[in-house]
Amino acid sequence: MDEDRQQVILHTMLACIWIMYAIRKMFFDMFSVAACDTKYIHDRSYTLDFHKKRRRLREMVYGSDITCFNQTRMYRTTFFRLCSMLETIGGLKPTRHMLVDEQVAIFLHVLAHHMKNRVIQFEFGRSGETISQYFKIVLKAVVRLQGELFKTPEPILEDSVDERWKWFKGCLGALDGTHIRIQVPAEIKGRYRNRKGDITTNVLGVCSQNGEFIFIFPGWEGSAADSRVLRDAIARPNGFKVSQGNYYLVDAGYTNCEGFLAPYRGQRYHLSEWRNGRHPESPQECFNMRHSSARNVIERAFGILKMRWAILRSPSYYPIRTQNRYIVACCLLHNLIMRDNMDDPIVAEFDSIDQPNLQEDNNPILTMEPSNAWGAFRENMANEMFHAFRARRSSR
Incomplete structure (x- = not known):
């Protein structure tokens, strides 16, 4: 009888010890969580x-x-x-x-x-x-998140006072191609080799006036011409669309046609050519200077994108489809960061470096053919810019 009583007492003491240990552990865990810096801890x-x-x-x-x-x-x-x-x-x-x-x-x-x-x-x-x-x-x-993060294009209004964009009424932004190095199987490397000898994919990028991406189209081989990539993008049923009456700024590698305003060929164009006090001497040069200043937004967007995401600066070993997907993902995240981070160190660092020349519509533009009407549109715009430029200089 005494032995049974001793066992009961022993078991009771062990149970009490375990209960005290559990209570101690619970209070310790609660204290540990409370001691964390919860200033930025979300409630999700x-x-x-x-x-x-x-x-x-x-x-x-x-x-x-x-x-x-x-x-x-x-x-x-x-x-x-x-x-x-x-x-x-x-x-x-x-x-x-x-x-x-x-x-x-x-x-x-x-x-x-x-x-x-x-x-x-x-x-x-x-x-x-x-x-x-x-x-x-x-x-x-x-x-x-494409529907949420891709920028909806907005045209330049008639009353715009932005010195860089006010000349391009109805313009939605700028577009260009950029090459991103990737890894591909040995048997198709020839198709992906660009003119510099690198294995790349030619990515079409379209951005708004503030540098947010509107459309991104990766996947074409590095050997493909920029104009060919654009033609394929606008020919696809769910591809790139340009509404009637609007247009994007493009470089001289593209056709000057409805929806795509290109600079004059054979004239000074890049911003570096207008330094050291040089001024345009014809309507064509004045147009090219204004055009280069505005279209530089897409070069800047590509530069910031590659500076932010190191995976875009060197080839990875993911399958081609995955590589194309993370290019799109990087552009989407770029837009999110541009909207949220007003003081972005990456943007400040990029701007401090002397850079080298770097929506569904009812009646979208489906072809890229030059026309006299579009050529006259560019000519009238160039003359207007040049007359305003000369008037401003003469008034000083």
């Missing part, structure tokens, strides 16, 4: 912080705006907004093993720094298969 589930493997994420994203920008190329508020959009619009979901914010952080880190898979494994404490899997999942979710 994907920012709750209870896993040891998320320590690196706390340091990378939630530590400060500086570390968040250095690692993901965006500030914390923009990061939170992106996570929310990917959940509500892109269909990105948390899993048993990884919450949404860590999935997005891994994806942005790969784009921003273009590190090898084994380096990302060490950074986040995840396996290589997990890194690869979630990169593709987030990539698909980001591409689904």
